[in-house]
Amino acid sequence: MSVDKIEKLLKFLPAEDYVLDSLKGETVWFSYLKNLNDPFEGNVRFSKLEREDVINVYLEVVVSKGGIAPAELPEYRKVLEMDRHYEGLVEAIGEIEKDTVRNIMETFSTFSCCRVMSGSSVAERTNEILMWAHYTKSFRGLCLDFDFHVLDKSLRELNGDEAMGNALINYEHEMYEVDFPKFMRNAIKPHQVGMDDYIKTAIFRKHSIWEYEKELRFLSGREGLFNISNEAIKGVYLGPNMDEKYREEVVTIFRSKFPYVKLYDVAPYGYGLNYKELK
Incomplete structure (x- = not known):
């Protein structure tokens, strides 16, 4: 599926003060992966290695960094084949794997929305009961179009x-599996970012249980507020359980800063939702 077919995006938000501040400042918030609600964000698993592969990869890395001379390889190999040294090597590789995942989670930030494809109506997506329940704190928040x-x-x-x-x-x-020998060989090559492919795959991959979200993700290397055009928002849907004072603040912001934006009250209707435009 291509992003070329996307026309609109929906962002479900809780009724919090930071949302009001973001709207007033014409900004959106990018969160580090480690701060998102899915504990598996940015995770990868590494391919299981045979004993010989573990030793070969380690020696290749050490030689490339000038730690030992090629002529010393046979002697070092004998030492590493001893159980006590091999176990330490396996433990070190485990730390590399943990650091790799930690680096992804603490380096990259995202702003996520639900996609609305061309030919689909916004109403079809704003009717997503689970999105309202999960991300607006039981229908107390709002949805930006x-x-x-x-x-x-x-x-x-x-x-x-x-x-x-x-x-x-x-x-x-299944979680994305990284070929560990290939990962290490790419990582030690000079002037080459050998982790690009697996990083992108990890950031833009989630378990299929989340598929109902139909998520599109914007990416950055910084957590915080990002400026957007005041013409980016086309509509606002106000949750049926929103506090009246908060509702008044949202309406005031949009009437003053975004007068062209349409606002809608959302109300339960059967097992769905009904929308009424505010005049």
Whole structure:
């Protein structure tokens, strides 16, 4: 599925003060992966190695960094084949794997939305009961309707090089497996970012249980507020359980800063939702 077919994005938000501040400042918040609600964000698993592969990879890395001379390899191999030394080597590799996942989770930030494909109506997506329940704290929050193209362009143009593009989430039953020998060989090559492919795969891959979210993810290397165009938001849906005072604040912000944006009250209707535009 291509992002070219996306027209709109929906962002479900809780009724919190930081949301109001973000709207007033015409910004959106990018969160580090480690701060998202899925504990498996950015996780990968490494391929299981045979004993000989573990030793070969380690020696290759040490030689490449000038730790030992090639002529010394046979002697070092004998030492590493001893159980006590091999166990220490396996433990060291385990730490590399943990550091790799930690690096992904603490380096990359995202702003995530639900996609609305061309030919689909916004109403079809705002009717997502689970999204309202999970992300607006039991229908107390709101849903922003973004124009994908305006949002994407403004993130790129108003934030320098900090906005790093976007991609759709791939939903799979199995976690992405990294070939550890290949990973290490790429990582030690000079002037080469050998981790790009697996990083991108880890960031844009989630378990299939999340597939109902139909997520598109914007990417950056910084957590915080990012500027957007005041023309990026096209509609606002107010949850049926929203506090009246908070509702008044939201309406005031949009009437003053975004007068062209349509606002809708959301109400339960059967096992679905009904929308009434505010005049």
